[in-house]
Every structure is written in C-alpha cells, then in structure tokens.
Amino acid sequence: MKTAKGVLYVFSAPSGCGKGTVLAEVRKRMPELRYSVSATTRAPREGEVDGVHYYFVSRERFDELVETGGMLEHATFCGNSYGTPKEKVLEFLNNGIDVILEIETKGAMMVKESYPEAVTIFMLPPSIEELRRRLLNRHSETEEVIDGRVHEATREIAMAENYDYVFVNDVVSEAADTLYGIMQASKSLTKINKDLIKGVLEKC
C-alpha cells in the first residue's frame, strides 16, 4: 500500500558488510527511490560536481544550517563536516517520493530524533569473524586498519537495537530480498500512518 507521503529510510551497516552490493540490488527494484545528497565543508575533489556528489558549502553556511535545525544529521571527520540537509529530503517526502539515507549509527540516531517517522534498518554481518574475513579479502588495507574497522563495527552493532529492523547479510540475493520486503512492509508501520487512521474515522 502506498502512503501519500514518501518514506524516509535510514540504512546502516558496518564497513565491509556488503551494504553497497545489497542496496544496488534493491534499487533495481525501486528505481524511483532517491538518495539524498550530503553537504560538506571539504573542498571538491577532481570530477566531483556540486549538487551531485555533494553540496559543497562554506564552514559558515554549514554551521548556520546546523544551528537553525536545517540538518537531519551531521558529523565531523578529520576536520571536515558532513551532513544531510533537511530541506531537499522533506521536499521529496512531501511529493510522495521515498528517500534513503545510507549513514552510520550516530547520524541515524540524530535522524530518528529529528524525524521520528524515519524507518531505520540495520544490516548485520553473520559474525564479527566473517566481517574480518570479508575485509581481509579486499586485500586493500593493512591489518591495523582492519582491526580499527572491526572495532568500529562492534561499536556500531551494539547500536543496532535502536533501529526498527535488523537482518543478516549472509547471501547477497537473500539479504536484498529481505531488505526489499522490509522497505515495502514498513509502509504499513503505524508510526507513519497516523493520518490514515484519522482519515478513516473522519470519513463518516
């Protein structure tokens, strides 16, 4: 059942869990689903286009957005700030278009705070050991970096119980089926259908 308003999905998974692969499968079945474009204070890299890869904004503009409640979530890494501007996302949602934010756990909790109707989904690795194996198989990082990622993953997984849904990525196609099913069924979650109940009662 399609709700009048679009649904805001918040999707998190530890690095190395296969988030991109699973999401790519799901997006094929939901071509109308939109990603939000983040704002950042860092300088554009070669080939990056303003409004496509990021909105490149000044520190002043970024801080202003944060202070006036214009960011759904934001964080700072290595001195650069990143955030999800609220305005564009709300515009999509109000036009009945679903939006997905692929963000880490702290940001996800900030979105939940500022937009409680968001549907929050966390994807787990089958085990920490398997996550480490997947990271090692990339052959692109030192063992020290991988240790750091595993440590961070453990911290993130401990946050999973604050999400609406949680599932394991064991086999990619099955995980994509599960995620797609969750995204469809979550349109019937009561927390995003309070107006529907009111509407039925009013149409007397």
Add this chain to the structure above:
Amino acid sequence: MKTAKGVLYVFSAPSGCGKGTVLAEVRKRMPELRYSVSATTRAPREGEVDGVHYYFVSRERFDELVETGGMLEHATFCGNSYGTPKEKVLEFLNNGIDVILEIETKGAMMVKESYPEAVTIFMLPPSIEELRRRLLNRHSETEEVIDGRVHEATREIAMAENYDYVFVNDVVSEAADTLYGIMQASKSLTKINKDLIKGVLEKC
C-alpha cells in the same frame, strides 16, 4: 529470514472488515501458521470438540489461570469468559512455530503487555461508510445491530495507533499481499531479534 523462535502475530479488525477472508488467503501461503485455541467457561455447543474449537474449562480453572498469569489475554461476554492460554502458545513459539491470534483490541493490548515481542497488526476498512455498507450487504442483521457494530468499530479503530502495523482492506487480494508482506518482514523487527544482535557480537 527465519528467526529461531516463532513469531506471535496479533491480528485485529472491526467486524465486517473482511478479516476472515483476508486471513484465509494468507494462511494458504503460510500453511505452517497456527491458530491458538481459546479457553472458555461456556458449555460446549453441539459438535464442538474440547481442544479443537475451545478448551472447555470450569470457572474455577479459568480464574486460576488468570490469577497465576496463565492467560495471554481474557475477556468476559454475557457472563462467559474467554481467554488465550499462554502455555500452548509459548510451546509453539519455542519450537519455532508462528502463531496468530485473531482477537479484538482490548485483548490485543493485554497480549502486548504480557508478551511485548508480539507483532500487532490492525486492518482498517476504507471508511466507516464502507464498513456500514459491507455490514448491510450481509442482510443478516437489523439496522440497530449494525449501528452497534459501527459504533464498536469506531472505538476499535481509535485503538489502531497502538498497533505495530496498520493497513486498509480495500481489495481483498491486495490486502492479503500486504498482510503477508507485513508478516514476513516483521520477522526482522528489532524487538524480536535482540538475541540475534547479541549472537553476532558474541561470535568473535
């Protein structure tokens, strides 16, 4: 994704909303789904079998079950008490078998209280007017009885916001698809997967 433990579904809808028809469609796709057998203090009617249609129990036994926390929910109509004995339901759930309770809103809220992992689902009519039309089309009740049912439906719908999911039964086949989708996806609800998260963290 199959959770180790069975899921307890609580399904409510106002009288005349088409609950039986929609549920029959869904049960075809979930043949392993179990209904719970209610206990009652009323005398068996002709053809009713103990343990199949109801568990027929004495008033003393019923009250004892209520007092010792042995009922998931219970209510009294016209001097007869009805309830859902906890033991059998928990036995199914512990064996990984899903159970559905088709009960009214007060009972549903009692189940939610005594078994918070229950997935609660409310089916709405498209409108109160349409519900009244459906009840009239049965040609089996006086207008006065129908007025009473509509009044009761309004009270029940006002309780819908306490459920996990809510959806409209407009076209039966679509409603069955929605309900089936909800029942599958709800297996990934975090509230019934806390052990899964713990398990991933422990398998280090």
